[in-house]
Amino acid sequence: MKIFDKENKISSLVSTNSNLLPVINRFGIQLGFKEKTIAEICAEKNVNPDFFLAIVNTYTNENYFPEEELLEFSPLLLIDYLKTTHKYYNEYVLPKIERLLDAVMKTCRENCSSLKMISTFYQKFKVELHIHLTQEDEKVFPYIIDLYHNRRLTEGKTIGAYEDEHTSVEEKLSDLKNLAIKYLEPTYDSNAMNEFLQTLFQFEKDLYDHARIEDLILVKQVMRIEESLKTNAAR
Amino acid sequence: MMEENVFILHPSEIIRKGLALILQEYFKMEITQLSSINDLNSFAAISNNLIIVIIQKGLVLPEETEERLRKNNQFNMVSLSASTDMEGVTEGYDYDLNVLASNLEIQKLIQVIRKSASKSKAATVENGDLTQREKDVIRQIALGLSNKEMADKLNISIHTVISHRKNITEKLNIKSISGLTVYAIMNNLLDISDINPEELI
Incomplete structure (x- = not known):
């Protein structure tokens, strides 16, 4: 594992971790990189390179935690990114899993x-995942956008109060996997089942990294804004 | 099994890559190569892992980061020196390594570190079949009873119910109530007609 920086070639990013393919797509970056570096492609696609690196490094290194100076980008960028990810789950991943399960x-x-x-x-x-994603899209993100634009705290509302429920969704996905692996009688076609399970594994990892990005970057940024507003109000 | 993270902190790419290659040849472990000590700050949040930092002799880690990593992990710092004169372990490091060390010596060192880590690790949970009592508890969970209701019904204390639930989750690796319900039905602890699948699963 390594930490990517601006001078690395974007092709090396994908060769090191192919799970990053859908991630970089969310930035509007597609294959056919030639010899371009991360800095070059970010400039071309109008993507904040610090933001891009914070995301791909968090995705690639389980234990990576971006340092303060890497968190300087606007939370609005991150919200756009997270919304695109939600859309990708709803419109691509979940239907795919369902199709594979039907096939089994x-x-x-x-x-x-x-x-x-x-x-x-x-x-x-x-259903539970859907509720969770909708809650973020319709409640949490608008709260952050409002906080960012208006720089005003609302009585009784904090990001801490919204921070929840990743775990219960993750628990269910992990249970689903374990039940299928350990207790299900193999009365089905193995290839079909393997494909279904592999997609579940992939999705589990994806959701986990997605949650880490929310918790480690977004929540942190928002808490910082809330703190500074509180300090100002106290003055 | 505790997760292992190896960090190689050295300004020389030749040394970083070479050492990583040697380690990968013998051990399946997560290896992170960093050229600057400050890069380790980004990993300060790791906990409950076995961490081995192999660092150029003379370099020290940012104090706060080292403290945090030591507190939350089995943390080992190995100095990597370029000279061959060995005078025992240098202060501030847990082990010493030399650039001229043979593959065998490197292997040995990792094994020593692993051994000392596994010694201090708590005994692992036994992984067996469920006891009759645990099966009773799963059945009640699937039927939607609360801990209090279960305790009354099975004539045991709430504390015992909670301890059964903990053991069940550890043995089966299934955590959610719906997951346990599905388990109960798949293993004939319960008939599907006993529950309302719309509601419980």
């Missing part, structure tokens, strides 16, 4: 009741 179900010939339970459980997870 279709291969089941007998004793399919356990598999149906897995499917019901998946639906439950999906």
